[in-house]
Amino acid sequence: MPIQSYPLSQLSAFSSLLLDYLEEKPNLKNLYQNSPSITGFKNQLVDKKSFPASHRKVLVEVLQDQYQGVEKAPSIEKLLDDNTFTVTTGHQLNLMTGPLYVIYKIVSTINLAKQLKAAYPAYNFIPIYWMATEDHDWDEINHVHLNQSTFQWNTQQQGAVGRFNLDGIGDFLSSLPFSLPIFQQAYTQNKTLSEAVRCYMHELFGKEGLICLDADDARLKSLFLPIMEADLLDHVHEPLVEKQNQQLNDLGYKTQINARGINLFYLVDGIRERIEKQSDLFKVLNQSIQFNTEELKNELHVHPERFSPNVVLRPIYQECILPNLAYLGGPAEVAYWLQLKGIFDQHQIPYPIVLPRNFALLLPALEQKRIDKLGIQIPDLFLSEASLIRKYVLENTIYSLDFNQEIEAVNPILDQMVLKAKQVDPTLEGSIMAERQRWINGLDRMAKKLKRAEERNHETAIRQIQQVKARLFPHGNWQERYDNLLDYYLEKPSLIQDLLDSFDPLNFELYVIPIKPSNA
Secondary structure, three states: OOOEEEEHHHOOOOOHHHHHHHOOOHHHHHHOOOOOOOOHHHHHHHHHOOOOHHHHHHHHHHHHHHOOOOOOOOOHHHHHOOOEEEEEEEEOOOHHHOEHHHHHHHHHHHHHHHHHHHHOOOOEEEEEEEEOOOOOOHHHHOEEEEOOEEEEOOOOOOOOHHHOEOOOOHHHHHHOOOOOHHHHHHHHOOOEHHHHHHHHHHHHHHHHOOEEEEOOOHHHHHHOHHHHHHHHHHOOHHHHHHHHHHHHHHOOOOOOOOOOOOOEEEEEOOEEEEEEEEOOEEEEOOOOOEEOHHHHHHHHHHOHHHEEEOOOOHHHHHHHHOOEEEEEEOHHHHHHHOOOHHHHHHHOOOOOEEEEOOEEEEEEHHHHHHHHHHOOOHHHHHOOHHHHHHHHHHHHOOOOOOOHHHHHHHHHHHHHHHHHHHHHOHHHHHHHHHHHHHHHHHHHHHHHHHHHHHHHHOHHHHHHHHHHHHHHOHHHOOHHHOOEOHHHHOOOOOHHHHHHHHOOOOOOEEEEEEEOOOOO
């Protein structure tokens, strides 16, 4: 089976906001700057041309330090050229690459850089993986699913996960059912989780030009200092996001995030806690740390690295330190980026083109065989299991299980009985109407009984549907949000190359990729 693709609009899996944005509906035009298309990048290149050379210099210095000692390091110095731009994706530091969609994000970003080079050959485009090293939600990333089992790294460390040391990771590594040398080396030959992730991502994608950036750096935070100060002292960002949220709500869309008066954490080793203004003091929640206004300003200017943006400010931090044209993320990320343009306008920083990363369904040969035998269409797999079974039974029964015609035939008779009853004794209308409803309810019960009986006639097919759903949507999750790369990579080492050959980041469709062993 060749690789097939299906428009996202055919799948019951994506929000109307995402679909309307990709269709460039007029009611959303003022929520972003340039369209998510190859022609939109022509304007984006002009908008980002003003990126400061001084910021490029700092960025290159930081990256050269972070890649020191890495063999075959990417061409970092190209970022000094004002004709060089980046396209970026970002994610948490999941163990062993985490769920499949992390790989999809990176491949989509690499392929976008290639497409832009082909379309605009006078420029250079570098794919960036923004490592969310300052994130502190350890419970979200402290495990990996392999062979349909969960393996967890237990550590008492707290704070920014990128700073976690790897001294106690040996038990986790030894518990895994399989691994690859690149992961063993990454976790055993580096000191921190950030360094380990950079190591294995470079091994997997370095030859494609991918650069991994750890933005937890005082030099980069210094570039962001004016925006952090405006947030801390003037609280300028909350009303900007609220205004955009109100517009989205008025249009009938759901919003993903809300801003706070202060959208920064206080960050030191072992601690990443929100900063909140209480009366005349700025307090670090759950800590005994507090500042008055002058002390806070001094702390910010002397130690900008101690302040960490939340989800509201992370996007503009990215655009402040990168000559970036686009951000590629999941559906929820695209949605919350559409809440943030007011912040970019406030600070006169170009808003990037926001794109959904590519989506894929890896289809093992056995599941393909079952799907073909059942005659199920790929988009139907995204229905709930119960809905898919009902649809299958209705489409494959030789009898009609729909009682609408019978109900329509009975209705006139029941209506006539009600009319006669009213003529004889108006007080009987209520009881006759109740009897009429009991008739209709009885027909409905009969229809449900027939459907259940027909489902029993399709027990084998239903069991196969359940097996397909369990394999492709483990524990009710999308495959790409649960399964790990290694579940497929060991059997099919060409998988990453297949993704690189298949994904088109400007083609907003689901890719169905057959998985057959390399020796098949």
